Amino acid sequence: MLGEGILKGMAETARNFAGSFVSKERLTTVEYPEERIPTFENARVFPFLVYDTNDWEAGLRCVACQICEKECPPKCIYIDKSKDKKPDYAGKQQFYPTRFDIDISVCMSCQICVEVCPFEAIKMDTEFELATGDRFGGLLLDRKQLAKSNEYYHRIHPTEAAEVDVRLAEEKAKANAKAKAAADAAAAKAAAAKPAPHVEGAGD
Amino acid sequence: MTPVFYIIAALTIAGGLAAVLLKNLVHAALAVTVAFGGLALLFLSLDAQFAGFAQILVYIGAVAILIVFAILLTRGSDLPQDGVFSHTWLIGLMIAAGVFSVLAWAVLRSVPALPHETAVPAVTVHDIGVALVGRYVLPLEILALLLTAATIGAVIVAMHEKDGAQ
Amino acid sequence: MLDKPIIDKMDQIFVLLQHWLVSFLPVSLQPLAAVLLSVIVIVCLFPALFALTTVFERKGLGRIQNRLGPNRVGPFGFFQPIADGIKSLTKEDIVPASANAPVHFLAPIVLVVAVFMGFAVLPMGRNMVLVDMDAGLLFYFAMGASTEVSVFMAGWSSRNKYSLLGAMRAVAQMISYEVVLLLSSVAVVMISGTLSLPKIVEAQNQYTWDLPHWYIFTPWGLAGFVMYAIAATAETNRSPFDLPEGESELVAGYHTEYSGFKFALFFLGEYLAMFSISGLGATLFLGGWTAPFSFLTFIPSWIWFFSKLMLSIFVFIWMRGTLPRLRQDQLMNFAWKFVLPFTLLNLMVTALWRFMGEGWERWVVCSAILAVVWVFMGRIEMRSEHFGPRSYRYAE
Structure with missing residues (x-):
């Protein structure tokens, strides 16, 4: 009969209407500022810089190699390389960035900087409440604002951070072993080189 | 006035x-x-x-x-x-x-031919209806016929255009 | 149970209040003051109802879609209309450079004035009608017809293709469905024998076994009411007949180029038209201010009128939350090939009902004719190409 479908549809919406007052499962709305769903581990918003130890300035993993700056498609990373060097996580002397700015009004969250970084220094953040009243200065984050601790990284991306730590530890061990081997070799060399005068002297 | x-x-x-x-x-x-x-x-x-x-x-x-x-x-x-x-x-x-x-x-x-009425004649809608289907029924029907013819004509004009388009 | 004088006082409270207020003035000013007072009440009451309806509509639609709806401004979001009002008042009023400024300015005013005029003849309670006109129903439809001009003015003067298309759609749709609206109301006039709305209500104010003599409870009245409801939905551009403002294709239809307070006026006009057409439907078919059962007559008449009004508005909102928009050709075919013939048939049936006299025979005969035609016409129409699945000439 004509109009039957309309009545069926009206019954369905009436069920929705009444049901939304009764069952909480029907209402999928999360009332955001008060309630929030936990962020997903794979969520990514804008990049941040990882630092080890408690000192954000000294512990920055970034060595100012400027690969990310060059690879960034929208060119939103600005790096100034330091003149002097400081030791990195493996104890090796490296440059460090005196300026590291990311313009997040330009950043398109592509994650290419993360993929190209050989030092695991730049990672993607999950922080999304970045609204500011100052659209020029407020959206240009400097290295102090970008620096987040390794613990924070573990908190937002636990799996990925664990893998990174293992890799860094391996590299550090390798570097240590290499350094030790080099040191040993140097020592051995030194040891080998030292006795000769002595022998010569002894030959006197 | x-x-x-x-x-x-x-x-x-x-x-x-x-x-x-x-x-x-x-x-x-x-x-x-x-x-x-x-x-x-x-x-x-x-x-x-x-x-x-x-x-x-x-x-x-x-x-x-x-x-x-x-x-x-x-x-x-x-x-x-x-x-x-x-x-x-x-x-x-x-x-x-x-x-x-x-x-x-x-x-x-x-x-001068019109009657000079001092009081306003109280004509209700009911009176108009009675007059239309009573005394003036023939003009009303003729008008209805005319309008029906016009409507049919309009429909035919519209249909012709549709045939031409196809 | 309350005693009779108190019931009467409650029923006539607004009338008595008006008389009391007016009695302070000199006698020569009293008629004018009485009318002015009623006008002020109407002009304040219905926009307030409009504000309330917008928030109820948004919340209701939200619940229908399992959402919460607005709940931020004030308790449960009920101050939302105030925020909206402030916003639309303080917004910049933009008039397009190529627009026809005088017509663009006049269009919303004409709309709101014409819509407000319609309330003048609606009986909102016993003795609560602004003007009891002999041709009240005709007056209502005359005012309804004037809104079409304003819609066209808005669409044309904006110099925007979407506005113009929306206006053309709206006008075509309103003309088509106005015929149905008129003819379905004519059935009521045929039975009650008057165009005066208070008299139509009075004719329905009788009871048999506690049940009222509302026209919806007769076969022709039910059919007429269904046709009236369809036409009223189309006339007020409400979903599923909201093609004139189909946002997927026309941005916002004829008021695309309006902003700020003029847009608010269009919005107001649309809702006021919905109220007045609901009120007219309640008056014609649902017994106006009469109570649904004779033992409920102690409740004031104006409460009944406004509850019927709010009920129809709820159904409007419910339909909006349920039905998808029609296509333009479906809309026109539906109007001219189904609704109009059925309304004409309903007129015949009404005449039959009038001349068969009292008795059970007319119930059987009239119901049978209408039901059979409804079912068969529905079958045939649904099978025809105009209502069935769309076939494409080039796309397939």
Whole structure:
């Protein structure tokens, strides 16, 4: 009969209407500022810089190699390389960035900087409440604002951070072993080189 | 002849004049609507409710809209380059003057023949209905026939166009 | 149970209040003051109802879609209309450079004035009608017809293709469905024998076994009411007949180029039209201010009128939350090939009902004719190409 479908549809919406007052499962709305769903581990918003130890300035993993700056498609990373060097996580002397700015009004969250970084220094953040009243200065984050601790990284991306730590530890061990081997070799060399005068002297 | 009459009459005449003199056709159509509204108000001021409301319903609700549709569908809304007066304005003026004089003559002559009623006749919608299906049923039916023929004609014109398109 | 004088006082409270207020003035001013007072009440009451309806509509639609709806401004979001009002008042009023400024300015005013005029003849309670006109129903339809002009003015003067298309759609739709609206109301006039709305209500103010003599409870009245409801939905451009403002294709239809307070006026006009057409439907078919059962007559008449009004508005909102928009050709075919013939048939049936006289025979005969035609016409129409699945000439 004509109009039957309309009545069926009206019954369905009436069920929705009444049901939304009764069952909480029907209402999928999360009332955001008060309630929030936990962020997903794979969520990514804008990049941040990882630092080890408690000192954000000294512990920055970034060595100012400027690969990310060059690879960034929208060119939103600005790096100034330091003149002097400081030791990195493996104890090796490296440059460090005196300026590291990311313009997040330009950043398109592509994650290419993360993929190209050989030092695991730049990672993607999950922080999304970045609204500011100052659209020029407020959206240009400097290295102090970008620096987040390794613990924070573990908190937002636990799996990925664990893998990174293992890799860094391996590299550090390798570097240590290499350094030790080099040191040993140097020592051995030194040891080998030292006795000769002595022998010569002894030959006197 | 109350002040109300003069106000409404001025409005109606202004609407009519604007309809003739305005360059923009859509403005002219809207001015016609004002004139129709003024006519309806004149009917109402004579206590002829039915005629007044029918005037609004038919003329503003249907005829004015029809005019507007006709203008839009025929690309008449473009502003004319030269003035609004056609080359034959003199003949038109003469015909208009002739019609006006005949009507005025008829109206002026009929004044003594009309009964001088002091009280306003109380005509209700009910009386109009009774008169329409009683005494005036033949004109009503003839009008109905005419309108039906016009409707069928319009449908046929529309159908013909559709066949041509296919 | 309350005693009779108190019931009468409650029923006539607004009338008595008006008389009391007016009695302070000199006698020569009293008629004018009485009318002015009623006008002020109408002009304040219905926009307030409009504000309330917008928030109820948004919340209701939200619930229908399992959402919460607005709940931020004030308690449960009920101050939302105030925020909206402030916003639309303080917003910049933009008039397009190529728009026809005078017509663009006049269009919303004409709309709101014409819509407000319609309330003048609606009986909102016993003795609560602004003007009891002999041709009240005709007056209502005359005012309804005037809104078409304003819609066209808005669409044309904006110099915007979407506005113009929306206006053309709206006008075409309103003309088509106005015929149905008129003819379905004519059935009521045929039975009650008057065009005056208070008299139509009075004719329905009788009871048999506690049940009222509302026209919806007769076969022709039910059919007429269904047709009236369809036409009223189309006339007020409400979903599923909201093609004139189909935002997927026309931005916002004829009021695309309006902003700020003029847009608010259009919005107001649309809702006021919905109220007045609901009120007219309640008056014609649902017994106006009469109570649904004779033992409920102690409740004031104006409460009944406004509850019927709010009920129809709820149904409007419910339909909006349920039905998808029609296509333009479906809309026109539906109007001219189904609704109009059925309304004409309903007129015949009404005449039959009038002349068969009292008795059970007319119930059987009239119901049978209408039901059979409804079912068969529905079958045939649904099978025809105009209502069935769309076939494409080039796309397939």
